[in-house]
Amino acid sequence: MTGRVIEVYTDGACRNNQAPGGQPGGWGVVFADGREYAGAEAATTNNRMELTAAIEALRRTEPGARVRVYSDSAYLVNAFRQNWFRGWEQRGWRNARGQPVENQDLWRELLRLAGEREVEWVKVAGHRGHPLNERADRLATAAADGLRTSGRGSGPGPR
Secondary structure, eight states: OOSSSEEEEEEEEETTSSSOOOEEEEEEEEEEESSEEEEEEEEOHHHHHHHHHHHHHTSSSTTTTTEEESSHHHHHHHHHHHHHHHHHTTEEEEEEEEOOOOOHHHHHHHHHHTTTTTEEEEEEOOTOOOHHHHHHHHHHHHHHHHHHHSSSSSSSSSO
16 A cells, blocks of 8 residues: 555454354454544344444445555454455355355345445554554443443444
8 A cells, every 4th residue: 555544443342242142242443543442232142243443444445545444353354354255245145165255245245335435454463552453442341331221222423
């Protein structure tokens, strides 16, 4: 990437992710310029929250922008780095086992947004002390915890 690059850290969290029926989850977005956003969903999964965080980050950048997205989600970063979408699209949005791709609604939106920008996906090690990654994690966790406490979502506004 050349020119000005917008750097953003994203994270998703889900309490008791393995429980059936979806659990309270949250997402957090931290831009290197100091902007922060968070939100929550009542019944979700960690992967959905990771994808939602990336979507919300890209929605807050202009089409055509150069964006570097940092995430500790191998699910998210590897999908772009390894171009999993090519196979999904060739198989009619089915995975290698012939099953429908999970979180297809979010993947499609993320692909649309990423296609309108120049995006570099960077995998970071989670919980390894990087201040902005840790901040995104705290935002996501707090959003999920707030939902557990209040029983309702916190929405996509600034935090």
